[in-house]
Amino acid sequence: MEVFAEFLNNIDNPNHRARMEDVLSWVMKKFPNLSPTQKWNQPMFTDHGTYIIGFSISKKHMAVSPEQAGMSRFSDEISKVGYDQTKEIVRIPWDRPIEYSLLEKMIEFNMMDKATCTTFWR
Numbered sequence: 001m002e003v004f005a006e007f008l009n010n011i012d013n014p015n016h017r018a019r020m021e022d023v024l025s026w027v028m029k030k031f032p033n034l035s036p037t038q039k040w041n042q043p044m045f046t047d048h049g050t051y052i053i054g055f056s057i058s059k060k061h062m063a064v065s066p067e068q069a070g071m072s073r074f075s076d077e078i079s080k081v082g083y084d085q086t087k088e089i090v091r092i093p094w095d096r097p098i099e100y101s102l103l104e105k106m107i108e109f110n111m112m113d114k115a116t117c118t119t120f121w122r
Helices: 002-009 014-030 067-080 100-113
Strands: 035-039 042-047 050-057 061-065 090-093
Touching: 002 014, 002 035, 002 042, 014 035, 014 042, 014 050, 014 061, 014 100, 042 100, 050 100, 067 100
Parallel strands: none
Antiparallel strands: 035 042, 042 050, 050 061, 061 090
């Protein structure tokens, strides 16, 4: 978690900070083969040098970005759980539960879909 310490320390709201730390810890435990990194002041996880998933925050929500291919693949499931979305991000309101099973599917999809990817982004 040390790689994300600066990011987490800059989250003013202690509840938001704890929630973000919980999500990042979950990813690290569930997918120990992914490399945690921070780029563009955002925590993210990579696999063999390619982007898998990233996170950011705003006042009203935590944002999750599985890239556009991941968004397209899971758009219906994102809507079913009631999260707002754009072409690039899922917005999880701070007061809503985290759908870890959906996060797991997104990460697994990107790992499989980008298994032979040789670039950071698709």
